[in-house]
Amino acid sequence: MHAIRLHxxxxxxxxxxxxxxxxxxxxxxxxIKVxxxxxxxxxxxxxxxxxxxxYALPELPTVPGREVAGTIDELGEGVGDEWLGRRVVAHLGMAPGGYAELAVVAVEKVHVLPDGLTAAQAVAMIGTGRTTVGILLFADLTADDLVIVTGAAGGIGSLLVQYARSVGATVVGLAGGPTKVARVAELGADVAVDYESAGWVEQVGQAVGDRRATVVFDAxxxxxxxxxxxxLGPGGRHLVYGWIGGPLQFTDAELERRGITxxxxxxxxxxxxxxxxxxMRKLEEDAMALAASGTVVPxxxxxxLADAAAAHRAIETRGTIGKVVLVP
Incomplete structure (x- = not known):
């Protein structure tokens, strides 16, 4: 097989x-034939x-990657014949091996792909999607919320925008550059703003009027x-799942003054x-169900696959929209 190796x-x-x-x-x-x-x-x-x-670094040489989807083409001892030929998706855990044409995983980790869900979409949901579902456990979103999503064009951010809209919340999506902002608008954000432009805070204020945000999903x-x-207004929740712009921490006194968490x-x-x-498996199941129902489209x-280096560079320069996927 062909694979991406790191020496x-x-x-x-x-x-x-x-x-x-x-x-x-x-x-x-x-x-799995990936x-x-x-x-x-x-x-x-x-x-x-x-x-x-x-986490401990992998031993070298290694084949990176922890999320794969495809068709089961070979069974190990003790695995039922009904698995052969099934379209599945799996998170490999901390074991590498995903950037390849073939990948091996314990059968207990696989999920059968729902009808209508592509392999690329399933890969987006098995890792990034399960994290999104986990983040949402802290939010308790309702139609009364005014939600701000930073990094709204990213893998998680794009799912948060769609889910928040699905429950009727008002959504402000922040992204860097006109291409990403246009994509955030396509995802359904009520307000899509370029937070690399001057005056973006005032632009958001003009769009939402007197309303104050109730939730900030911050990447x-x-x-x-x-x-x-x-x-954020009083009682607002700041939920942090990334810090590419550098750490952001508040003292208890500052949070009390602002009236937020x-x-x-x-x-x-x-x-x-x-x-x-x-x-984690429950989060994966819930994530797959969200995509299968059409609530979110990752x-x-x-x-x-051969361009894995380009994929890494694009992530590091924030040049991607949505989940990055390698296709053998």
Whole structure:
């Protein structure tokens, strides 16, 4: 098979497209002929050998990637024949191996693809989608909410915009650059604003009038995240799931003065909320159901498998819209 291999930590160019040995499933495992493989921002940190992640770096050489969808083409010992030929999607966990034409995973981790859901869409939901569902557990959105989504053109942000609209909330989507802003408007945001332009805060204020935001879903933090927080009214919730603009933290006194709450909603807080890793499968099931029902349609940004380095560069330069997917 062909796969992307990493022989040394470093820049995106270290991802090389190679021919390697076909993997074989062991007991309780299945092999998936990959139709789409997800690329996550965390993958770029692993590739670079970053020490900023709370995870051990993989042993080298490795085939990166943790999200795959496709068709089961081989069964390991003890797996029922009914699995052969099924269209499935799986999150591989911390085991790498997704950037490849073939991937092996325990059968207990796979989900059968709902009818009408493409492999690329399923990959978008199995990881990014499950995180989105987890974030929403902290929000309790209703039609009365005025929601601000920073990074609204990203994989998670685009799903948050659609879900918030589905419950009737008013949605302000913030993104960088006219192309992304146009995409956010297409996703259904009531207000789509370029937060790299001067005067964007005033533009939001003019659009929503006297209303104050009740929820900020923040993937950016930093100065732009702070400006979004300034739009929250008393009782507002600042839910943080990213900080590409730099950390944004408030003292208890500052939160009390503003009359808001602020919390990180990924990592340990999410694990605590769902009862640990065992709760992840329920999040995956709920995410797949959201997409299958049409409540959300995950935007995908495809790259050929051989161009994995270009996919990483695009993520690192914030040049993507939706979920980045590699297609063998």
């Amino acid at each position: 040394a930590f470093g820049p995106a160019e270290n991802l090389t497209y190679e021919q390697t040995v076909d993997p074989r499933p062991g007991p309780g495992e299945v092999r 139709a789409a493989a997800g690329v996550h921002v965390i993958d770029t940190y692993f590739r670079a050998g970053s020490d900023e992640l709370p 950016v933090a930093g100065a732009q995240g702070l400006a979004a927080v300034d739009l 602020s919390q990180q909603v990924i990592g340990k807080p999410l694990m605590d909320r769902i009862g640990g890793p065992a709760g 935007p995908v940004h495809p790259f050929p």
